[in-house]
Amino acid sequence: MSRGFLVENGGVQSCIQDAGRRGFSDIGLTQSGAMDEMAFGYANFLVGNDFNTSTIEIALGGVTLKAQEEMCIAICGATMHPKLNGHTMSLWQVHQLKKGDVLSFGYASEGQFAYLAVAGGFQTPHLYGSFSTSIKEGLGGIEGRKLKAGDQLPTSGARCPMDRRKLEKQHIPHYPDEITLRLVKGYQEEMFDNKAQETFFNSVYTFKGEGDRMGYRLSGEKVVPSTTGILSEPICYGAVQIPSHGEPIVLLKERQTIGGYPKIGSVIAVDCFKLAQLRAGGRVRFVEVSLEEARRVTHAFYTFFGAKGV
Amino acid sequence: MSRVYKIASESSVIVYFGSSIDPAISQEVQKAYLALKAEKCESFFEIIPSYASLMVSYDLMQFDFDGVCAKIEKIIHHAEEITMSEPKIITIPTYYGVEVGLDLQLLAEEKNLSVEEIIALHVKGLYSVYAIGFAPGFAYLGEIDERLATSRLASPRKAVPKGSVSIADRQTAVYPSQSPGGWKVLGRTPTAMFDAAYDGLSLLHVGDHVQFEPISKAEFLRLGGEL
Numbered sequence: 001m002s003r004g005f006l007v008e009n010g011g012v013q014s015c016i017q018d019a020g021r022r023g024f025s026d027i028g029l030t031q032s033g034a035m036d037e038m039a040f041g042y043a044n045f046l047v048g049n050d051f052n053t054s055t056i057e058i059a060l061g062g063v064t065l066k067a068q069e070e071m072c073i074a075i076c077g078a079t080m081h082p083k084l085n086g087h088t089m090s091l092w093q094v095h096q097l098k099k100g101d102v103l104s105f106g107y108a109s110e111g112q113f114a115y116l117a118v119a120g121g122f123q124t125p126h127l128y129g130s131f132s133t134s135i136k137e138g139l140g141g142i143e144g145r146k147l148k149a150g151d152q153l154p155t156s157g158a159r160c161p162m163d164r165r166k167l168e169k170q171h172i173p174h175y176p177d178e179i180t181l182r183l184v185k186g187y188q189e190e191m192f193d194n195k196a197q198e199t200f201f202n203s204v205y206t207f208k209g210e211g212d213r214m215g216y217r218l219s220g221e222k223v224v225p226s227t228t229g230i231l232s233e234p235i236c237y238g239a240v241q242i243p244s245h246g247e248p249i250v251l252l253k254e255r256q257t258i259g260g261y262p263k264i265g266s267v268i269a270v271d272c273f274k275l276a277q278l279r280a281g282g283r284v285r286f287v288e289v290s291l292e293e294a295r296r297v298t299h300a301f302y303t304f305f306g307a308k309g310v
Numbered sequence: 311m312s313r314v315y316k317i318a319s320e321s322s323v324i325v326y327f328g329s330s331i332d333p334a335i336s337q338e339v340q341k342a343y344l345a346l347k348a349e350k351c352e353s354f355f356e357i358i359p360s361y362a363s364l365m366v367s368y369d370l371m372q373f374d375f376d377g378v379c380a381k382i383e384k385i386i387h388h389a390e391e392i393t394m395s396e397p398k399i400i401t402i403p404t405y406y407g408v409e410v411g412l413d414l415q416l417l418a419e420e421k422n423l424s425v426e427e428i429i430a431l432h433v434k435g436l437y438s439v440y441a442i443g444f445a446p447g448f449a450y451l452g453e454i455d456e457r458l459a460t461s462r463l464a465s466p467r468k469a470v471p472k473g474s475v476s477i478a479d480r481q482t483a484v485y486p487s488q489s490p491g492g493w494k495v496l497g498r499t500p501t502a503m504f505d506a507a508y509d510g511l512s513l514l515h516v517g518d519h520v521q522f523e524p525i526s527k528a529e530f531l532r533l534g535g536e537l
C-alpha cells in the first residue's frame with residue numbers, strides 16, 4: 001500500500017465509488033455505486049483496471065488533490081476543467097503524476113459527475129462487498145461520508161499498462177441538456193390508463209435539480225395513477241415511481257429498497273447513467289422500449305466493459 | 311395460491327403473492343425467499359421480500375425473463391412443501407419513559423388511553439418481521455393492536471434518535487440509526503438493530519418474531535442506552 005492522494009479540498013460532494021453493493025438489499029442496505037457507470041467504466045479501462053474498481057466520484061467539482069507518490073490516473077465524465085499544477089489537462093486519457101503534483105478541479109460546465117481512476121484502484125476500506133460510499137446511510141468509503149480536507153486515499157502503487165492511452169474522440173460521451181430515456185413498462189403499469197400513459201410518453205419533463213444519489217424528481221405534466229398508494233414492495237434500479245403529486249421520480253443508486261408508490265416501469269440502466277449527468281434545467285422525454293431491446297442494450301454495455309455479471 | 315410474475319426492469323422480476331398484509335401471504339413470501347436464498351444461485355444478485363411480493367434482480371447474461379421466471383417458479387414450487395421451522399423469537403428491551411417516548415403523551419390523548427395502557431398494549435403483542443427496508447436493519451413489524459393504530463406525524467422529525475421504538479398504522483419498528491422519520495415514538499431500546507458483528511448484519515430477518523420487553527431507565531442505561 002502506498003500513500004496515494006491527500007485531499008486538500010473535498011469539493012461539493014466527492015466520494016469513493018465502485019460499481020456498488022450487491023446482495024444486501026434484503027436487509028435494507030442500498031446498492032450505491034457510481035452514478036454514471038459509463039464514465040466510471042472508461043476511467044477504469046484507460047488505466048487498465050477491471051470494470052469494478054474503486055474510483056473517486058466527483059459531483060459538480062471544486063476538488064483539490066495532492067499526489068504523494070508517482071501515480072497513473074485518468075479522469076472521465078463531466079467537464080470540470082481539471083488542472084495539473086495549474087496547467088489545463090485533458091479528460092478521457094491517462095496522465096502520469098509525480099510526487100507533489102497538485103490536481104485541481106473547477107466546476108462542471110457539462111454533466112454532473114466525473115470519475116478519477118488510479119491504476120490498481122484506491123485501497124480504502126472494503127465493506128460488505130464494496131468500496132462504495134453510501135452517503136444516505138453514512139456507510140462505506142471514508143467513514144461513510146464525502147471526502148474532506150486531510151483525508152488520505154492510499155493506492156496500490158500499480159502502473160498503467162499503456163501510459164499514454166486515450167479514448168478515441170468518437171467514443172467520448174457528451175451530456176446534452178435534453179435526453180430521451182428508454183423505459184421498460186412493468187410493475188403497476190395497469191394503474192396508468194391510456195390517457196395517463198399518453199401524457200407520460202408525450203411530455204417533456206424538466207429536471208429542476210431536485211435530486212441526489214437516491215433519485216431524480218422531474219417536473220412537468222402530471223400523471224395520475226388510479227390509486228395513490230400500494231402495499232410496500234421492493235424497488236429496482238431505474239424504477240419510475242409516480243406519487244400522488246403526479247410527477248415522476250426516477251430511482252437511482254442510493255434508492256430505498258422498499259417503497260409504496262405506484263411505478264409505471266423502469267428506465268434501462270444505460271439511460272439512468274445519462275440521466276445522472278443531466279444538469280438542473282435539463283429536459284427529459286420517456287420512450288417505451290421492449291424488454292428484448294432493453295436486455296440487448298444493457299447486455300452490450302456490460303459486455304463492452306468486460307464486467308462479470310450484470 | 312397463484313403467483314403473478316411481472317417485469318420490474320430489464321434485469322429484475324417481481325413476484326406477487328397477493329395484495330394485502332396477511333400472515334398467510336407473508337408466510338408464502340417468506341418460504342419463497344428462504345428457498346431462493348438456500349439455492350445460492352449466483353445469478354440472483356438481489357432477493358428482496360416484502361409484505362406480499364418478492365423481487366429478484368438477476369444476471370441478464372445468464373437469464374432472460376422467461377428463463378428466470380421458470381427457474382424461480384421451480385424453486386418456489388418446492389418451497390410450498392417445506393414446513394417452516396418455528397420462528398426465532400427475539401426480545402427487544404425497551405425503556406418506555408416519556409423522556410424517550412417522544413409521542414407517548416400525544417398518543418395517549420389521541421387514543422383516550424393512559425400512557426400505561428399504551429405501553430401495555432404495545433408490549434403484549436408478538437410481532438412478525440414482514441419486511442426490512444427504508445434503512446439498513448429497519449424491520450417492519452406487525453400488527454399492533456387496533457386500539458394503537460395511528461397516523462404518521464403531520465410533519466416528520468428531522469432526526470429520530472437511534473433505537474427509537476415507534477408505530478405507524480398497524481406497524482411497529484425500531485429506528486436502527488438516527489434518521490428523519492414520521493412514525494410516532496413510544497420508547498427507546500439500547501439494542502443495536504444493525505451491526506457488523508451480527509451474522510447477516512441485521513438483528514432481525516424476515517420471518518422472525520419480536521417481543522418488546524419493558525425495562526427501567528436504570529436498566530436501559532446499564533445496557534448502554536443513551537438518553
